[in-house]
Amino acid sequence: MKKNNRPIYPFTAIVGQEEMKLALLLNIVDPKIGGVMIMGDRGTGKSTTIRALADLLPEIETVANDPFNSHPTDIELMSENVRQLKEAGEELLLAQKKVPMIDLPLGATEDRVCGTIDIEKALTEGVKAFEPGLLAQANRGILYVDEVNLLDDHLVDILLDSAASGWNTVEREGISIRHPARFVLVGSGNPEEGELRPQLLDRFGMHAEIRTVKDPILRVQIVEERSEFDRSPDEFLQKYNLQQEVLRQRIINAQEKLNKVQLDYEIRVKISQVCSELEVDGLRGDIVTNRAAKALAAFEGRDEVTVDDVLRIITLCLRHRLRKDPLEEIDSGQKVEKVFQRIFSNL
Structure with missing residues (x-):
């Protein structure tokens, strides 16, 4: 801080x-x-x-004094002005922010x-x-x-x-x-x-x-932690310093590992089958579910997506894409899970 x-x-x-x-x-x-x-x-x-x-x-490396937070090497994340300077062979001043x-x-x-x-x-x-x-x-x-x-x-x-x-x-x-x-x-x-x-x-x-937490013991814990933070922020931050650093490193490792993660063809087919049965319009649901499953595997330090990875993220990726039926009593998240369990049951 x-x-x-x-x-x-x-x-x-x-x-x-x-x-x-x-x-x-x-x-x-x-x-x-x-x-x-x-x-x-x-x-x-x-x-x-x-x-x-x-x-x-973690902090990012940017071109100094650039209003677009331009990346010093990636053209896709560079402003036009920075790209022209780079093409002209000029040395760019860098900054961490x-x-x-x-x-x-x-x-x-x-x-x-x-x-x-x-x-x-x-x-x-x-x-x-x-x-x-x-x-x-x-x-x-x-x-x-x-x-x-x-x-x-x-x-x-x-x-x-x-x-x-x-x-x-x-x-x-x-x-x-x-x-x-x-x-x-x-x-x-x-x-x-x-x-x-x-x-x-x-x-x-x-x-x-x-949703609002219902468990009274958990509610007390949340209130006490917040009160402790408000009373002495520096001490509270110090207490969580190691956990914060561990999580920060996990994110960095996951970003580096992401492109190496494999998603089995059979699992990809099953994901699309779930989307099809739920009558999800377009292919955005399939694409996002594939990406999220790979990101989760990378975050957990693995090179291959498992069925459990898909289970953990598929509701997050699809629940808002279902057609709303005002007469239907079942929650959209439960509906996704139900179809998932049936299609993935033999994997």
């Missing part, structure tokens, strides 16, 4: 909410999973957990999110005068939208498009600027305040549902 920064509650100290924590960790291991939608009651630690995760992550964690306010305008082009400067001086927005700041980090179900659908579309493609394009009066915007999109909301449209919900890689 840097000096003068407000202390952040440690990720490893968060009690319960395993589904949410797993979904977030897997998206950090493989950002191409496509983000997480977290739906649950108020006061269940959604924001605390997401901020704790951002604080836990914390993974950016950007909060998107509910009242944000499109210009604030995407960035703006100064047309007057572009026309009079002949330069592309671009003022970066929140998507630029979020590149290579986490973009968090609280109450995403209350956000304007048009803005949600922009966020999801950028998260899927890894790029943001701003066009004004015939001037076009494109910059990298690869981030883990995390949305949270309370189902009582309304659901997201199905076509937007489907674009989130995973969907975690969280």
Whole structure:
């Protein structure tokens, strides 16, 4: 923890909410999973957990003074300006920085999110005068939208498009600027305040549902831990320092191992069979389930995906993609599990 920064509650100290924590960790291991939608009651630690995760992550190497957090070697994560400097053979100044964690306010305008082009400067001086927005700041980090179900659908579309493609394009009066915007999109909301449209919900890689803890002993433990943190943050952080470091190293190892993880053809067929039987539209469900299963195997330090890996993540990947039947009493998560058990029973 840097000096003068407000202390952040440690990720490893968060009690319960395993589904949410797993979904977030897997998206950090493989950002191409496509983000997480977290739906649950108020006061269940959604924001605390997401901020704790951002604080836990290892620092990234960036090009110094670059507003897009450009990667020094990966062209896909580089701004146009940095790429031109690199092609010209100029030496880039590098800097280490914390993974950016950007909060998107509910009242944000499109210009604030995407960035703006100064047309007057572009026309009079002949330069592309671009003022970066929140998507630029979020590149290579986490973009968090609280109450995403209350956000304007048009803005949600922009966020999801950028998260899927890894790029943001701003066009004004015939001037076009494109910059990298690869981030883990995390949305949270309370189902009582309304659901997201199905076509937007489907674009989130995973969907975690969280509930208020009912067990009185667990509730007391959570309250006591929080009180201890508020009373003496430095001592509390010290207590969890080793666990935080162990988890940080696990994430780094998993990111390095990810491309080596194998997913057996027979398991891939069964995953697609589950998606087909559940009448999941499109192939996004199949792709995300495959990616998440590999990310989980990598996180656990294994080179091969097991059936148990698929069981642990398939509900997170598919529950929000099922067609809603208002007359059906069975929960969508149970429905996914039921079909999974039947199809995978002979493996």
